[in-house]
Amino acid sequence: MAGIDVAVTGLGLVTPAGIGTAASWAAVRAGRPTAALDPALEGNPVRISCRVPDWDPGQLLGGRRAHRLDRFTQFALVAAREAIADAGLDPQTWDGARVGVILGCADGGPGTVETQHRVLVEESPARVSPLLLPMQLPNMLAGQTAIEFGAKGPNLVVATACASGATAIGTARDLLLLDRCDIVVAGGSEAMITPLVMAGFAQMGALSRREDDPATASRPFDLDRDGFVAGEGAGVVILERAADARARGARIRARIAGYGATADAHHMTSPHPDGLGVQSAVRTALEDAGASAGDVQYVNAHGTAT
Structure with a gap:
């Protein structure tokens, strides 16, 4: 498919620097760290994390909708909404059959799993939520995004650990080049900062233990590096064939060349x-x-x- 460019026409972010691309970019430009001691990890071997601040899913998505979604899906829907608006697209008017959703996620919803496991152990199986599986399964990330925006094209979640978001973008590009879609909502979302997951990372020796100075704990190119600092959030891009984007007068932010x-x-x-x-x-x-x-x-x- 040489000679066919794929364009990035929309961006959406939910990160520990804030909600929206503007907040995240401002923090990057300012060099502002987001790592801090996390009260929810009290008692864990490592208590440092980078959490999305001031997260209010009820306000952002509506209380009833948010209640049925794990945190990792909530992040994705908010990021996707920003990306779609940034691309100048309207889900009410697009041809949903030609819109795909390809998102990356390594784990799904461990927060929901841990909460419902406590219900199982402390109360009874009859008290476990019927929404357990729809909330925690990784594929529901793309499924709920499709429901939210009426995207009826190819729909899948890829899991390639830390490369999941990049793999999703590459897969989305291939679908566009194969003419399976005209628009793809692509990217990744993760919400793994839970006591169990973080304990697992700590036991692997993967996390920095510099709790005396969380802001400088992550130092990947330092001889004294001792691990990463876990974060959460979502990043979503809107991908289209460049010729299609130009034809509708869209702003092209970047292109996926290879x-x-x-x-x-x-x-x-x-x-x-x-x-x-x-x-x-x-x-x-x-x-x-x-x-x-x-x-x-x-x-x-x-x-x-x-």
Whole structure:
């Protein structure tokens, strides 16, 4: 499908820096850390996290709607709403059959699982919510987004750990190039800052333990790095074929020029010591874009500090 560009026409964010792209970008420009001691993690081996501040899903989504959704889905719906508006699109008028939703998520809704497990243990199976599975299953992230915006095209959630959002964008691009959709809502959402999940990360030795100074705990390129700081939130983009975006007069923020995905097939948590998987993925993306290494002006590192 050489010569067919895929354009980014809308952006939406919910992050520990705030709700909306403006709040997040302001924090990035100011270099403002969001890590802090988390009262909800009291008693855990590590109590540092980056939470979305002042989150009020009832106000943002309506009380009844929010009550039926896990936090990771709430984040995605708010981010998607911003992205769709930013793209100048109206779900009331688009052809839903040609709109896909491809989102990434590593875990689903562990907060709902932990809450309902307590109900099971402390009360009885009869008290477990019938919404347990619809709230916590990862596929409901894309399903609820489709319901919210009337998107009736391809609908799926991809889970490739920390690469889930990037994989979703690459998959969405392929669907556009194959003419399966005209518009795709793509990105990722995560809400894993729960006592159980964070205890698991801590036991793996993956989390920074610099509780004396949370703001500087994440230092991925420092010799003294000791782990990452867990965060939560959602990022959503609207993707269209560039020719279609131009035809409707849309603002094109960026384009997806190439994509590459590989696996190390090496270890369940550690990358190949020679970085072979990363090298292969980068080469594949460059070839897909018809570009060379010399064309690259910016690299966004997956700097986890582990």
